[in-house]
Amino acid sequence: MKKAMLTMVLAATACAATLPASAADRKLMLPIAGAMASNDAQGRLGDNVKFYFGDQPTPKVTQKITSDRTSQKTNSFGKTPETACNWAFLSAMLALKKKAEEVGANAVVNIVSNYKNNEMSSQTEFECHDGNIVSGVALKGEFVKIAQ
Template sequence: MKNISLILAAALLAASSLSAQARDTKHLLSVEEAKAQKDKEGVLDGSVKFYFAGQQHPAVITKLSSDVTNQKTNAVGKSDEEACKWVFLSALVQLHKKAKELGGNAVVNIVSYYKKNEMASATQYECHAGATLAGVALKGDIVKIADK
């Protein structure tokens, strides 16, 4: 019985030390470079515009909601940058879908929102990459803007 307890204690200690050493590399990457990639489903069709914090946008007619998306993607076999671009597009797809669902045509004031910490930039987004996963969290206001 004592041996089983020792084995369990050792296993728990090993597991906790492995999780404590898990990689969580922060990257600040270009919004424009990531947006230049095409999403695989073709959802980002231009019917919803995206404006990051600090970017000028047409007048807001109606604010419909605020939304947060927290996306993860498999990073195995990908560079951190490649995985981050992919998961960034996934986050935009989720915001796009929510905007369409609510009748919006734009998402404004978009900020990175990793672990509920805001990072506002008109040119960069925050991504965290590990050995197996990469993640991007975005927060923004879903609105109807005046058409140009």
């Protein structure tokens, strides 16, 4: 029994030694349009809250309510980086939508990527960090009421 246990421990140690010493963390810039076209993002986000990225023109802002940030992660094991990042992006967008509804906003404007508090503003792309096991997207925006 001891010999079998020792063999298992040695085998596990040998396998662990062949793994990379640190997790991957690849910064990816991906199209917002692609993420919005996958995972039924449009349907899940609905039409009650409008989203404006970077310095995208918006209808007249009638009331500024608050600003907030979200950082969402998803399991990336067995997924392509794009697939995992699109899931994390949708999770972040759903968190922004939920916050907007909670504070009575009908729009989120000036949405920027905010991974590790490093802002990256774009009308067309979002930043995702893809690892061996987890992928993450961080966004922040301003919650407002816009003229309809």
